Amino acid sequence: SFGEKKSKVERIFELMDGFLKNDPTSLQNDILHHVEYTVARSRFSFDDFEAYQALAHSVRDRLIERWHDTQMHFKRKDPKRIYFLSLEFLMGRSLSNSVINLGIRDQFADALSQLGFELEVLAEQEGDAALGNGGLARLSACQMDSLATLDYPAVGYDYANQYGLFRQVILDGFQHEHLDFWLNFGNPWEIERVHVTYPVKFYGTVTDELLNEENGKVWVPKRTVEAVAYDNPIPGYGTRNTINLRLWAAKPSDQHNMESYNTGDYINAVVERQRAENISSILYPDDRSYQGKELRLKQQYFFVSASVQDIIRRFKDAHSTFDDFPEKVALHLNDTHPSLAIAEVMRVLVDEEHLGWNRAWNIICNVFTFTTHTVSPEGLEKIPVDLLGSLLPRHLQIIYDINFKFVEELKKRIGLDYNRLARMSIVEEGAVKSIQMANLSILCSHTVNGVSRVHSKLLTTKLFKDFYELWPEKFQYKTNGVTQRRWIVVSNPSLCALISKWLGTEDWIRDIDHLIGLREHAANGELHQEWKMVKKVNKIRLAEYIEAMSGLKVSLDAMFDVQTKRIHEYKRQLLNILGIIHRYDCIKNMDKNDRIKVVPRVCIIGGKAAPGYETAKKIIKLCHAVAEKINNDSDIGDLLKLVFIPDYNVSVAELVIPGADISQHLSTAGHEASGTGSMKFLMNGCLLLATVDGSTVEIIEEIGEDNMFLFGAKVHEVSALREKGPALKVPLQFSRVVRMVRDGYFGFKDYFKSLCDNIEGGQDYYLLGADFTSYLEAQAAADKAYVDQERWTEMSILSTAGSGRFSSDRTVEEYAQKTWGIQPCRCPF
Ligand code: F55
Numbered sequence: 001s002f003g004e005k006k007s008k009v010e011r012i013f014e015l016m017d018g019f020l021k022n023d024p025t026s027l028q029n030d031i032l033h034h035v036e037y038t039v040a041r042s043r044f045s046f047d048d049f050e051a052y053q054a055l056a057h058s059v060r061d062r063l064i065e066r067w068h069d070t071q072m073h074f075k076r077k078d079p080k081r082i083y084f085l086s087l088e089f090l091m092g093r094s095l096s097n098s099v100i101n102l103g104i105r106d107q108f109a110d111a112l113s114q115l116g117f118e119l120e121v122l123a124e125q126e127g128d129a130a131l132g133n134g135g136l137a138r139l140s141a142c143q144m145d146s147l148a149t150l151d152y153p154a155v156g157y158d159y160a161n162q163y164g165l166f167r168q169v170i171l172d173g174f175q176h177e178h179l180d181f182w183l184n185f186g187n188p189w190e191i192e193r194v195h196v197t198y199p200v201k202f203y204g205t206v207t208d209e210l211l212n213e214e215n216g217k218v219w220v221p222k223r224t225v226e227a228v229a230y231d232n233p234i235p236g237y238g239t240r241n242t243i244n245l246r247l248w249a250a251k252p253s254d255q256h257n258m259e260s261y262n263t264g265d266y267i268n269a270v271v272e273r274q275r276a277e278n279i280s281s282i283l284y285p286d287d288r289s290y291q292g293k294e295l296r297l298k299q300q301y302f303f304v305s306a307s308v309q310d311i312i313r314r315f316k317d318a319h320s321t322f323d324d325f326p327e328k329v330a331l332h333l334n335d336t337h338p339s340l341a342i343a344e345v346m347r348v349l350v351d352e353e354h355l356g357w358n359r360a361w362n363i364i365c366n367v368f369t370f371t372t373h374t375v376s377p378e379g380l381e382k383i384p385v386d387l388l389g390s391l392l393p394r395h396l397q398i399i400y401d402i403n404f405k406f407v408e409e410l411k412k413r414i415g416l417d418y419n420r421l422a423r424m425s426i427v428e429e430g431a432v433k434s435i436q437m438a439n440l441s442i443l444c445s446h447t448v449n450g451v452s453r454v455h456s457k458l459l460t461t462k463l464f465k466d467f468y469e470l471w472p473e474k475f476q477y478k479t480n481g482v483t484q485r486r487w488i489v490v491s492n493p494s495l496c497a498l499i500s501k502w503l504g505t506e507d508w509i510r511d512i513d514h515l516i517g518l519r520e521h522a523a524n525g526e527l528h529q530e531w532k533m534v535k536k537v538n539k540i541r542l543a544e545y546i547e548a549m550s551g552l553k554v555s556l557d558a559m560f561d562v563q564t565k566r567i568h569e570y571k572r573q574l575l576n577i578l579g580i581i582h583r584y585d586c587i588k589n590m591d592k593n594d595r596i597k598v599v600p601r602v603c604i605i606g607g608k609a610a611p612g613y614e615t616a617k618k619i620i621k622l623c624h625a626v627a628e629k630i631n632n633d634s635d636i637g638d639l640l641k642l643v644f645i646p647d648y649n650v651s652v653a654e655l656v657i658p659g660a661d662i663s664q665h666l667s668t669a670g671h672e673a674s675g676t677g678s679m680k681f682l683m684n685g686c687l688l689l690a691t692v693d694g695s696t697v698e699i700i701e702e703i704g705e706d707n708m709f710l711f712g713a714k715v716h717e718v719s720a721l722r723e724k725g726p727a728l729k730v731p732l733q734f735s736r737v738v739r740m741v742r743d744g745y746f747g748f749k750d751y752f753k754s755l756c757d758n759i760e761g762g763q764d765y766y767l768l769g770a771d772f773t774s775y776l777e778a779q780a781a782a783d784k785a786y787v788d789q790e791r792w793t794e795m796s797i798l799s800t801a802g803s804g805r806f807s808s809d810r811t812v813e814e815y816a817q818k819t820w821g822i823q824p825c826r827c828p829f
Contacts, residue, residue: 019065022104027111030058049185051117052095052125055108056188059098063233064191066102066242070827074153078318079825080327081153082816083311085341086140086334087300088132088283089158089245091232092650094189095123096490101149101235127182128651129189130164131247133287134566135676136373138482138650139451139808140334142676145483146812148236148243149510151824157310157338159303160190160230160247162281168608168647173624177285177611189232190247196229198309199253200302206394216351219394225276226253227306237485238510240827248306250279286610287566290381292434297383297391304341312348322355326366330820333370333445336381336437342368342444343395346402351394357401369819370445371478372438375458375673382434385427399435403427406443413470424466442467442474447819450477451674452695454715458670478815479698480674481808484512487680491654494534495684499800502527512809518801528793535661535685535796542659546604546643552631555638558600559786562660562681564648567609567616570671574619574755575768576605576664577626579775580642581737584630587639599783600638604656606645618755620644625746653677658684661792662709662782665690666775668766669715679806685796687785689778691771695806702802707795709785711778712771721770726762730769733776735760 006014020030032043034054041050074081099105099119109119132138140156147154166177201221209218227248235242252273278295279302290296315328333339342364349360374380389396403426414420422429426439442448442464450456456477460468468475489496489509500506502521508514521527536556543554563576580603587598605623609616627642645652657663663681665672665688672694682688682699690696691712700708713721721728742756743749759768786792804810816822 020062022062022107024107024111024114027058027104027108028115030061031055031111031115034058048117048122049125051112051115052122053186053188055112055119055122056095056126059095059102059108060188060233062102062104063098063189063235063242066235066240066827067231067233067244069240069829070242071244073827074825075318077153077825078328079153080330080820080822081155082147082330082332082820082822083307084140084143084147084154084156084332084334085304085307085338086137086156086158087303087337088137088334089129089140089144089156090132090134090137090650091129091141091245092486092654093123093126093128095126097145097486098189098235100489101145101237101485103238126651127185128164128649129182129187130180130649131158131161131283133165133283133285135480135674136287136335139373139480139676141650142481142483142486142808143812143815144234144243144245145236145485146481146808148234148241149239149483149485150809150812150816151236151239151241151826152243152812152816152822153825154243154822156234156243156245157303157307158245158247159280159299160249161283162249162277163283165283165608165649166285166611170620170624170644170646173621173628175609175617175620190230191233193229193231196310197251198227198306199224200227200250200305201225202298202301202391204393206397215354216347217394217397219347219351224253225279225302226251227302229306229310240829241825246307246310248280248303250276250302252276285608286612288379288568288610288613290383292382292384292387292432294387294391297387300337301340301344301392301395304338304344307338308341308344308348312345322349322353322359322363325363329367330369330822331367332815332820333368333441335371335373336441339370339381339437339441340392340395342440343392343398343402346398347394350398361402364444366446368441368445369447369449369815370441371449371451372441372459373451373673374438375455375463375671377463380463381437382428382432383437385433385435388435396435399426399440402440402443410470420466424470438464439467446474447476448474449815449819450475451480452698453477453479454670454694454697455673458715476818478811478819479695479806480676480679481806481811482676482679482683483808484515484683485509486654487657487683492534492538492658492684494537495658495800498530498534501530510809512804512807515804516801518797522794522797522801525790527797528790531685531793531797532789535659538658538684539661542656545655546602546645549646550643552641552643554602554641554643555600558602558638558641559782560602560604560659560661561664562604562606562656562662562686563664563666564604564606564645564653564656565677567607567613567619569615569619569758569766570667572666572668572766572768573605573607573623574759575666575771575775576603577619577623578734578737578741578768578772579779580630580640581626581740582733582776583779584626584633584636584640585737585740587636588633595639598639599786601640603640603642604645604660605642606648606652606656608648615755615758618752621748622741622746622752622755625748625752629746653680657681657686660684660686661786661796662687662689664688665693665696666712667691667693668718668771669693669713670718671766679803682799682803682806685800687782687792687795687799689782698805699802702805703799704802707798707802709778709782711774713767713774718767721767722765728762728764728770730760730764731773734769734772 034057036043039053164180164182169176203222207218230247232245349355675694689709
C-alpha cells in the first residue's frame with residue numbers, strides 16, 4: 001500500500017544497518033572521524049589529549065546506542081523503577097570503565113595501537129569527576145555500576161556541579177584548596193537534554209484561599225530557576241543495559257525576573273538572572289557537619305524538585321491513577337540530603353494533583369526508603385525553621401502538618417512521655433528551632449537502613465532507639481560493598497588476568513561468588529610466584545608515581561603501608577603518624593645488628609581535610625613535618641620513608657590501592673559507620689591492619705582474624721575508657737612520642753600544640769593513648785608476618801578470595817529484594 005515509496009523505517013535500516021561495529025577498522029574510522037569532526041583537529045596531526053577526546057566520543061556513541069535500547073525496553077516493560085536520590089556521586093574517570101563494561105577494551109586497545117596510541121596513556125588524560133566528598137559519594141557510584149550490571153531499572157539523580165570537590169594542593173606541608181574546573185576541557189560523557197527542563201520555584205507565600213484538604217493550598221513562589229537535564233550513561237558489565245545518571249544544571253528561567261526590574265535597571269536584571277547558575281556551581285566540601293546554609297538548602301531542593309517532576313512526568317505518561325505509584329516507584333534517600341523529596345512529593349500530590357492528604361500520605365509511606373551513613377547525633381542534618389520557611393514556605397507547612405499528625409498518633413501509642421516525644425518530633429525546639437531531617441526520613445520511609453551490622457546495632461540501640469522501639473520492622477541493614485569492576489578489573493588489570501587464569505573463568509566479574517574459588521589455591525607455590533609478581537608490578541607503578549610527585553625514591557623491598565581516606569580525628573591518622581614517629585625513634589636507637597632485622601617500610605598517607613577543619617589540617621602538616629625529618633635522615637635510609645600523596649581522589653586510589661601491601665583502618669571503635677576503602681584494599685590482596693569497627697567486623701568473619709592485624713578497644717569498651725578521663729593509663733611510649741612533637745622535634749612547635757593537647761591530660765576523646773600499645777603490637781605482628789613471604793602471600797590470596805561478600809553487587813541485590821521490591825529488566829538485544 002506504500003507503493004513505490006519506502007517506509008521511513010526501511011529507509012533508516014538501509015542507511016544504518018544495525019549498530020556501530022567494533023572491528024579494528026571501524027573503530028579506527030570512528031576515532032579519526034571524531035578527531036576531524038568533533039574535536040576539529042586534523043586527522044593527520046593530533047596529540048594524546050585530542051586522541052583521548054576522539055576516543056571518548058567513539059565510546060560515547062556506543063554507550064548511547066545501548067542507553068537508547070535500555071530506555072526503550074524499560075519504557076515498554078514499565079517495571080517498577082528505583083530512583084536513587086543522592087547529593088553526591090564520586091564517579092572518577094569513565095573511559096576505562098566504559099570500554100571494559102561494554103566488552104570492547106581489547107578491540108579499542110588494538111585499534112589505537114595501530115594508530116600509534118596506547119589506551120592506558122590516553123585514559124590518563126581524563127579528568128576525575130569528583131561530585132562528592134568521600135565514602136558516601138563513592139558508594140553511590142559503585143551502586144550505580146552494580147544496578148546497571150544486575151539489569152535493575154534504576155535512575156540516579158543529582159545536581160550537576162560546575163566545580164567538583166576542591167583540589168588539594170600542598171604548599172610547605174599545608175593544605176590549600178584550589179577550585180576544580182573539571183568541565184573546562186569538556187565532558188564527553190554527558191548528554192545535554194535541552195528539552196528536558198523543569199521550573200524549580202523558591203520563596204514567596206502560601207495563600208489561604210483553598211483550605212479544604214482535597215484541594216490543597218496555593219503557593220505563590222517568587223523566584224523560578226530552570227533545571228536542565230544532563231544525562232550520563234552508566235553501562236553494565238556483560239549486559240546491554242545502560243542506565244542513566246541524570247544531573248540537573250541550574251539556568252535562569254526565561255519568564256523570570258526581567259519584568260520585576262524597572263527598565264532602567266536592565267543590566268542589574270541580567271546580572272541577577274545569572275545568579276541562578278550559582279545553585280549548581282559548587283559542592284560543599286564538608287563531609288561531617290550541616291551548616292544550615294541557604295545555598296546548600298537551595299541545592300537540595302533544586303535537584304529534588306526537578307527529579308520529582310521528572311519521576312511524576314514519567315509515571316503519568318504510563319498511568320492514570322496515583323494508586324499505582326508505589327507499585328512503579330521506589331524513591332531512595334541516600335542519607336537525609338535529599339529528604340526534602342518527601343515534602344515535595346506530598347506537595348505535588350496534595351496541591352497539584354489534588355489527591356487529598358490521606359491518599360497522598362498513604363502513597364508517601366509506600367515509596368520512600370532511607371539509608372543513613374551517620375553514627376553520631378552531631379552528624380544528623382538539621383534545617384533551621386526560619387531558613388526553610390522563607391525559602392520553601394509550603395514545604396515547611398507540610399512538614400509541620402506531618403509532624404502534628406505524627407505527634408498526635410505518638411501520644412496515643414506511648415503516652416505523654418514528653419522527653420521521648422521531643423526526641424522523636426520532627427520539629428526540634430531550642431535556641432534555633434529546626435527540622436530534624438533524619439526523623440522526617442524515618443517516619444516517612446518504609447525501610448531504614450544502616451550500612452553495616454554494627455552500625456545498625458548502634459542505630460537501633462542508640463541513635464534511633466526511640467523509633468526502633470516503635471517500628472522495629474522498618475529497620476534493616478545492608479552492609480556496604482564496592483564494585484569489583486572498578487576496583488579490580490579497571491584498576492588492577494594484572495591481578496584481574498591472574499584471578500581469571502586460576503579460576504579458569506571470568507565469571508567472577510559478574511558473579512563475585514566465584515572468587516572464593518581462589519581459596520583452594522592459596523598454598524600453591526606457582527600461584528604464589530605469580531601473585532607476588534603482580535604485586536610487584538603494582539608497587540613499581542606506585543613507586544614511579546611517588547617519585548614523580550615528590551622526587552622521593554622508595555625501595556620496592558619495603559612493605560608499602562597505606563592509609564588513604566578523608567582526614568578525620570576519628571579515623572586517627574594521628575595514631576598512624578605517632579606510630580611512625582615511634583618506629584623512627586626505635587630505629588634511631590638500635591645498633592647495627594638490630595637494624596638488619598628491621599622490615600623496611602614505605603608509609604603512605606593521603607586524604608583531604610574539610611577546608612574549615614583546623615585539626616585535620618594540622619594533621620596533614622604534621623605528616624609533612626615528620627616526613628621531612630625522616631626522609632632526610634641518612635641514618636635511616638630505606639628502613640623508613642613517609643609519603644603524603646596529595647589530592648587523593650578516585651583515580652589516585654586506583655593507582656595506590658593495588659600497590660599496597662598493607663592498609664590501615666584505625667577508626668575509634670563505634671565511629672566508622674561502615675568504611676569501604678578497606679574492601680577495595682582487600683579485593684586487591686592487601687592485608688588489613690584495623691580496629692574492630694564498622695564493616696571490619698564482617699570482614700573478620702570472611703577472612704579470619706589470623707589473616708588480619710586487629711587491635712584496639714572494642715565498641716562496647718569505648719565509653720568506659722572515656723569515662724576514666726585523666727585516670728586513663730597511657731603507655732610511656734605514647735607520652736614519649738607526643739613529647740617529641742610538643743618539644744618541636746619536627747618544628748612548628750606552637751602550631752602542633754593543640755594537636756598534642758587534644759590527646760593528653762584526659763582530653764583524648766578518640767583514645768589514641770589507650771589504643772597505642774595494642775596498635776604497636778599489631779604493627780609488630782605485621783612486620784613479623786612480612787618476613788615470611790610465603791605466609792604473607794597466602795594471607796594476601798585469602799584476602800582477595802574472601803572479599804566477595806563486599807561486592808556492591810551483593811549490597812544492591814539485597815536492596816532490590818528487601819527494600820526496593822524491584823526486579824531485573826534485561827534489555828534483550
Ligand atoms: C557528606 C556530606 C555531609 Cl553534609 C555529611 C556527610 C558526608 C559524607 O561524605 N559522609 C560519608 O562519606 N559517610 C561515610 O559513608 C560511607 C558509606 O556508607 C561509610 O562507609 C562511612 O563509614 C561513612 O563515614
